[in-house]
Amino acid sequence: MKRTELFVKTRKDAPANEVSRNAQLLIKAGYVHKVMAGVYVYTPLGIRVLENIKQIVREEMDAIGGQELIMSALQKRSTWDETGRWDDDTVDVWFKTKLKDDTELGLAWSHEEAIIEMIKEHITSYKDLPQNVYQFQTKFRNELRSKSGIMRGREFVMKDMYSCSVNEEQHEKFYQSSIDAYMRVFKRLGIGEDTFVTLASGGAFTQFSHEFQTVCAAGEDIVFHVPSTDQYYNHEIAPSQASAFDNSGDEMKAREDVEGKGIIGIEELSKFLKIPVELTTKTMLFEDEKGTVIAAAVRGDYNVNEEKLKNASGAEMLKLASEDTVRKVTGAEVGYAGVLGLPEEVKIFLDDSMKGRKNVEMGANKTNYHAINVNFGADIAEPEQFYDIKDAKDGDIHPETGKQYEVIKTAEVGNIFNFGTQESEETDFYFTNEKGKKQYVHLGSYGIGITRVMGVIAEKMSDDKGLSWHANVAPYHVYLAGIGEVEEQAEALVARLTEAGVEVLYDDRNVRPGDKFADADLMGIPYRIVISQRTMKDDSVEVKGRTEQEAENVKIEEAVTYITKKLDL
């Protein structure tokens, strides 16, 4: 492709309202055009990267037995009513619209329910299993804000796969093979070394899932890594032992209740009482599905993790206690709860971060009052067991190994869900086995955000000069800068490279060499070749890798071999 013919133009500046680094780079380099926050056009350069990523994903999904299809973007309300996920309070990213006769339709933010509805018609017998289908589909999510460029769009491309298995063994096997396939994908995309499989909490219908997290400064996620192991946890579920705080050597003081009306937040409280944050306590009250009130307390510098509390308490469902309930069990308005003298029917769970402290603060269960110098033994009973019911944070210890976590900023590039039979039970999706007996299908779902991955790569593989694509995803392998009257030689080289499978963007513009070099760097084409009258004097060209400092002189007749070897073609 000749640069003078290419639709794309580079530009000096991204639009002022574009705050994300990935979109700024991609706009300046001519890969995307911003339509509105979270909605982008992919130009002839951008679509080449997108298609390269899709093709790698496609090949790896096909390799594990995936079959491609394509669902619809318009979805019926009835498809989602069954699971309750039509409700805007349950799913807050719906875009909705209407037919002329006022029939409500939704724009696909996910295809889980839709694909199950469709697959049900295709799977009735054990003979029809296993089946694994996937698609590359545009998803629409009505995000309140959209400031992460193509890493979190309102309209974006996702690969989503769904597996239907006859039993747990078949299901587990496919689930594992998907992890391997995903890791092959990320390796081929050039981000394999920086991408980890993390254990994560599940969504609807599942207890846990796995995420694929890529180290990325612009990422929205945090991963907890156990050093020198391959154990990675999503921040929501990382098991955590609190960082040390031990004042057990202090002299025990007598409890006092201090008036402190309307003091909001632990920092303010710590200042007001002149004690370290670590001596404050956060107490949260919940109600479970049976109406039992559960009190959870963590050291003030932590937050209660509801999922962990659910596991610790065995509750199926937790919701914050109502104001009425708070008043009833604490005798105080909301904001002054502690685990002091609560009625016997309240179940109390104390986090391990509560251990080893003396003279601590907690809500006095008295409106406007905070208790200080609260102590185990004296004011509250020391529990038989402490729990891990907190969100992990930087500095925490991995309980099993005792190692302090390495905390890594990451972007989620993939997510796989193991539904077991939970979702098929919910949606009544079954088959008849060899004996004619009804059995629920084992289900899994497997996503890769295609446009998001492109954004993550743009964030990671770039420098102050611009982008820097891996050859497997780059729109072109080579940026050929012709300088001076070298058209004939340049075009001959393009022809030879093209014949060898090398994709070349040939800059034939009548502009300064510096502009060509700057564009080659900004666009992030893996190799730049310069051909000029000077290089032609000794029948050579200059070749420079995008991430290399120095160019190399290569004889022009050896240039094709040199490049194909570098590219591993």
Next chain:
Amino acid sequence: MKRTELFVKTRKDAPANEVSRNAQLLIKAGYVHKVMAGVYVYTPLGIRVLENIKQIVREEMDAIGGQELIMSALQKRSTWDETGRWDDDTVDVWFKTKLKDDTELGLAWSHEEAIIEMIKEHITSYKDLPQNVYQFQTKFRNELRSKSGIMRGREFVMKDMYSCSVNEEQHEKFYQSSIDAYMRVFKRLGIGEDTFVTLASGGAFTQFSHEFQTVCAAGEDIVFHVPSTDQYYNHEIAPSQASAFDNSGDEMKAREDVEGKGIIGIEELSKFLKIPVELTTKTMLFEDEKGTVIAAAVRGDYNVNEEKLKNASGAEMLKLASEDTVRKVTGAEVGYAGVLGLPEEVKIFLDDSMKGRKNVEMGANKTNYHAINVNFGADIAEPEQFYDIKDAKDGDIHPETGKQYEVIKTAEVGNIFNFGTQESEETDFYFTNEKGKKQYVHLGSYGIGITRVMGVIAEKMSDDKGLSWHANVAPYHVYLAGIGEVEEQAEALVARLTEAGVEVLYDDRNVRPGDKFADADLMGIPYRIVISQRTMKDDSVEVKGRTEQEAENVKIEEAVTYITKKLDL
């Protein structure tokens, strides 16, 4: 691909609510799944056909210098406000939705305004031209009814291309090359011989366009063909001379006004008055952009064609005259207008179908009254000129050649628009020429309905047994039916065929031969190969083309050559 592994199942019946032949066939054969009227899933079989069609279109668009990109489905209101096409009265197929902050968004029913908005940023100088970009994109159209299967979906895939040229010459050249490219596409899709380029009326911003119409019984269009020529006209613009009706030999009678209140329609009127329909007259009153009242009259069995009337009258815009205007110029309520004694300021246009008649009926310009026995000379002046201001219909004559039209039922598979500079003037899309002068870009737009074409092929290339794809679009080239214990030989043949580039669907199911043959026909795979113990006795297989009556015995070692030759691989 093994049939036991293929996700797809054939079925005996299509859903009862599916009335279109194409969708019935495609559903029964396992290519699509119906989500709702006008919205379909493309299964692993269906997507293969779709991608084959797309690839042919892609290659031909690339060959004439098209560059692929991908726009967004979500569009801003402001993009369409400029041309007035955000308005639901102007464009009645919008699906609309909203961001959380109530910002209105539209789902792309077209990308004309959106792509111009984007391209404007890329084209500022003559050096940036020409540019031709295209995309395969999902379009959303809120059709009131959707009963044509995938031939007219509410969600469908379209290839739309846009050309930007520096002047008329460059523009015309590209426009012509697109016609050639389109015809190559339709030829490769197997419908070339039945597809015509027709002259058609334009949409917004253009006087005329070309349509690509394919002969199709289920089509929604009618094409007027001048026999033994390559002149084809869309029904909206076919020049027409009325079919003969001549009673000029009758004795002239005196005009009478007959009371006939509330008689609706020409048929009823003809019965009431006991005269042939051809002796009735339709008179329509319009107002042009200057407020001039225009009366148009056609023989009762015709309808007034507004576009033709606009051309005849030179009006830029026509709208039906208001009730007030009708009352003012006719002195009667709406429904009783004729061209009898109208005020001088009314411009009268009579269609050529009015010629050669005697004693005709027309509105009496008197509430509840119809005039009969109206005659030129006696009651109304014979005009200097008759016009062609009617919709053409079956039986009409092509005026230039005097030949009676051949009227063909067709489906539109492509449509190209020559905007000239009309749309760029409207949207202020210009470049600066060599002399630094501002000039408007010449624009064209070029569409092919990808899913629609698939539907048209399904309609046309099918019989009572099922579909019958052209090898260029078929999901597989060969349906290999293994009968009895021949797995080893069958798999060896699959391997050899695959190596030679033949795509094989191998039916390894444990079902009756008849079921396999029926599915091969229903799915419409171009070649069926049967391998059984019987055929293996003389080391052969049976090969049958989908449209052939008889199978042929082919030695198994010659099977690959035989098939690749048939397929022209």
